[in-house]
Amino acid sequence: MFSKYKYSIFISLFIILTPIITSALPVNDKPGQITISSPKINMVVEYGNKVSISSLTVNGQKVVSNDDGIYTSVIIGKTTYSSLHLKGKPIISNASGIVKVNGIKYGDKGLVITENWVFTKTNGGIKWNIERTFSKAVKVDEAAMPVINFDNINTWEGAYQGYGGLAWFYLFNERLCTYGVHTRTSNFWNSKSGNGLSITVDAPGKEVAMKYTRTNTDKLAYTIAVSEKEMLPRTDSGTNRRRFIRNSANVWAAFNVAAGKTSQSITFNYFNYEDKYGRGDLKGVNGKQVNAVLSTIARIGVIDSLHYGGNSWHTPYGPICLHEQYIGQLGLGINDPAYLNGYKSCLDYYRDHAIKPDGRVYSRWAYTNEDAMPGKYNKEGFYEAQWGILMDSNPDFVSNVADLYNMTGDKNWVKTHQKSCEKALNWILKRDSNGNGLVEMMTDSYTQKKSSDWIDIIWASYENAFVNAKLYHALVKWAAIERQLKNNTEAAYYENFAAKLKASFNKPVTEGGFWDEQNKCYVHWRDKDGSVHGRNMVTPVNFMAIAYGICDNYDRKKVILDTIEAQMKQEKLFFWPLTMTSYAPGEGRESQYPFPEYENGDLFLSWGSIGVQAYADYDPAIALKYVKNVLKQYSKDGLAYQRYGRLKQDGRGDDILSGNSLSIVGLYKSIYGINPLYNRFYLEPHIIPELSGTELKYYFRGQRLIVGLNTGDFSVSNNNFKIVSHKNFGYYATKNQLSYFDGNNEVASLQITTNHPLVLTINKWTQEKMEWEETTTSPSATPLNYHVQQLKPNTLYAFSVNNKVIQKLKSNTKGELTLNHQLSGTSAHLSIYDAD
Structure with missing residues (x-):
């Protein structure tokens, strides 16, 4: 001591x-x-x-x-x-x-x-x-x-x-x-x-x-x-x-x-x-794999805070393809507010640095200038690719702006892109020299050996269906935004151009269009001399025609989708290739032959969302099959490749593309039916029995929504309000107000204002009769306010609660009516119907 x-x-x-x-x-x-x-x-x-x-x-x-x-x-x-x-x-x-x-x-x-x-x-x-x-x-x-x-x-x-x-x-x-x-x-x-x-x-x-x-x-x-x-x-x-x-x-x-x-x-x-990042209870698919793909693969094309693309930051020269219309759509699957807010800043940067004064959008950015045309680049690193003037960058910039706007609902932000999107569209619309609604590429013939789209070593020229399909998609999306911004003149111009493009696109090749009756598919392009090329069922062209609404002929849809599926079964391919058969000699770079090789027949997963969308409405079981195939491949190799070979279905290329996740994005968008729109959460599922019972967690405008998907009904809810319906609908909720949008209507059909939690079950909704159930945890101490729209103008309607008419009132000249009613119990059956 x-x-x-x-x-x-x-x-x-x-x-x-x-x-x-x-x-x-x-x-x-x-x-x-x-x-x-x-x-x-x-x-x-x-x-x-x-x-x-x-x-x-x-x-x-x-x-x-x-x-x-x-x-x-x-x-x-x-x-x-x-x-x-x-x-x-x-x-x-x-x-x-x-x-x-x-x-x-x-x-x-x-x-x-x-x-x-x-x-x-x-x-x-x-x-x-x-x-x-x-x-x-x-x-x-x-x-x-x-x-x-x-x-x-x-x-x-x-x-x-x-x-x-x-x-x-x-x-x-x-x-x-x-x-x-x-x-x-x-x-x-x-x-x-x-x-x-x-x-x-x-x-x-x-x-x-x-x-x-x-x-x-x-x-x-x-x-x-x-x-x-x-x-x-x-x-x-x-x-x-x-x-x-x-x-x-x-x-x-x-x-x-x-x-x-x-x-x-x-x-x-x-x-x-x-x-923080969980996605809920996913039935019929491996939920952990879905989360893993959307949490990793989908994000790796984001190189830095102002550089979003499809090629990963891990690749040797780190290219970003501005001619990819699905970068914004990746955010739908990633479902992280940070991605959406970050992509706003990225598109602002592209607006300010990637668009030339005349409206031409540079097609690429990379770590170095090695892929650029000599002298065709700027100090920020944006450039024209050595393979040709890739025209799809112009409509794709607009499509990405439109998609991001729909996911965020930020009207002030999209206004800052109005002039740049108009400029980008107008630049390419001027390329229709013959007035047929189909814009023309910088080259007139495949013999010039220059590309014009994402498939960059195939020599698509003059009137290119691939680019025109993307342009149609951008025009439709942007025209709707112009109307929301009260610019009806520009909206009408883009709508009319889209209509003319669609009409010409659907014409037979013998009449100057893209439909090849002999091969039962849309062709890739037409040269200026009238010769037709890419008659080999180029899958992105045909999938886009269906998914974007250009092809609304059921017989054509059926023959395209059935033909592709039959060959997929015959070859036992786990995913759709870029082409079902070979391009003709000379239509692509020499290295692409013999078929199948790289862009002439290999499997690129980046077109998964378009493929899933094309099949979801026709046969959702086929769409789901390819989603599950991609998940199975992920379990084998992590999708750690640029593409897959046609013959051995082996991984090729050391660049992992974020587009490898797009089939899973398609699962969310076209099978689960999740489509955030500028003023509502729109749900349009294609659920088959094995997916029934799925319950998703989904961020939307600062709220964590729960999306229920059953074969008989669908639901969307937050902490206070829930809507249940047997068909597609739109949902929007604030602290004290719940809005129901019937079908894909952009105007709320019913708005209920209340301080109490509420479950709204839609039974029927037409102009003649609207019928629903309301359930709450406790009777309301104050009346609920109901605002109903899209009724017949100046028409007498009866308001019924539990099959008893409470009052009759007349809609105004806009087809609207407003009423208040205090519910006496925790549940009630309500209806409004034409009383004339």
Whole structure:
């Protein structure tokens, strides 16, 4: 046992050898450590000759457990300064749950970096404030605030970015892979443990970038950088916009840091993966696989906060094809508000930098200019592809704007795109020189060996059905938006052009159209000399004709879909190829022959949503079969390829396309029938018995909806209101008002205003009679207000409750009526019917 004298010496030595501590350590902490805990986040700060966070635990799972786990650093040239090697002892204080670490100094004689750290508990998390001061202005190669070294590259499956993209660590398939992005939030997740960690940076007036590196020891190094100006990719030679690199952690270029003080805060919060990203109870399909495909594959075409496309950030040259009309539609399946908001910013950027003054939309963007036509690119990296002027980028820009507007309902945003969308459409509409409604490509003949659409090494020329189908789709969508923006003149112009295009498209090839009666399909293109090409059942052309409503002839739909399905069974293909038979000699690049090869016959999953949509209305069982086939393939190889070969159905190409998820998007859109529209949630399912009982969780306008899908009825609900119907309908709810839209009508048929929860079951809805059931948890103390629209104008209607006429009232000149009624019980049968 110590004597009093020995005990005094021990205390003196302890004070000399440790930093100043202004309050007692927590009971369980060791000297040189202090623990900071919130309900789900726990961290241990080490201090002494260094300061770092040596342990980070998330919901009981230790994700950082090493001495250099989390620290700050500055790299200049080959020299690294960090909080792991200090110039003196910091000062520690712990009062009222706030931990402060002041006087953290590192650097050398020429440069001193001083930092003060403050840790504060928040609701469910921990907030870490970092104040940093540079003694002089300096150019740095890296200024990490901080570096977080997670224990293993597999600690997390990935990290969702604040703009909806994904750092997917499955793709970090070798050491020193690094991916850099511009975002303020990173949501790390692991679907197996269910744990999620959200890290958010607050640095007002500053730019924030992050990078993810698989280290030489297979840790995951996550680095946050804050700067005055946007961080730029490192350029080793020539033009480089590369975000993903190998064999290095130096993804960002060096940047200048001013002398003086900067500050930022980093907030750590836990989330449950299933609660945040779960999709509900999916019957008849593997729900975990559906979630995995839409949570990973669908997002990997988002290269950075302003660059959304179909080719992943992992590919060597990172191309973005602006001639893809389904990028916005991916958001329907991803169903993350961050993706939708991020894509708004992306399309703003494309509007400002990818559209030429004359309205031409550049077709591509890439890390480098190697795929560009000589001199046909701009400083932001947008370019014309070497294969030809790919005309579908013009209508596809418009379609993506329209789709995103429908998903967000943001009219103020879409107004900012009105002029640019008009300009993009008008540029291509001027390409109809002969006035037949079919726009013409830049080339007149396949012999010129230049492409004009997404199938970029097939020499489609002059009047191209592929491009014209996409144009029709864009015209229909944009005309509706013009009407919503009260521009009826432009709306009528686009509607009329679409009608003429449709009529010419459907004409037989003998009369200047695209319908090939001999081969029972729509052809790919017509040359200026009248010769017809691509008579080999090009599936995207024929699927688009059906899905976009160009082909409304049932017999044609049937023969196309039956012919394709018969050959699919014969060849036992798991997915639709680009073409059912070969292009004729000379119609494509020489490398595409003999058939099948690449774009002349291989299987590209990016056309899955269109294929599923084409079949869903005709035979949903066939549509579902190919959805399940894609999920089965995912279980084998993760869909980790660009395409699949025709003969062996083997994966080919090392670029994983986000379009590989589009069959699953088609499941949501065309089978489950989920179609968010600008003023309502529209539900039009094609449910077969094996899917009956599906219950989906779906985000819509800040609400988490529950969508019930049965073979006999469908339902949509939030926390207060629910609508049940046996047919398609639209749903919209605010705090006190529920709106029912009959069928695909864009005007609410019935609006009920009430302060009580309500279930509305639609039995019948016509102009002559509307009949429904209402159920509530308790009788209303105040009358419910009913506003009914789309009735016969100036017509007398009877309002009945439980088969008793309560009152009669006349609709106005617009076919509307309004009434109030207080229900006496928890359920009632109501109807309004023509009383004349």
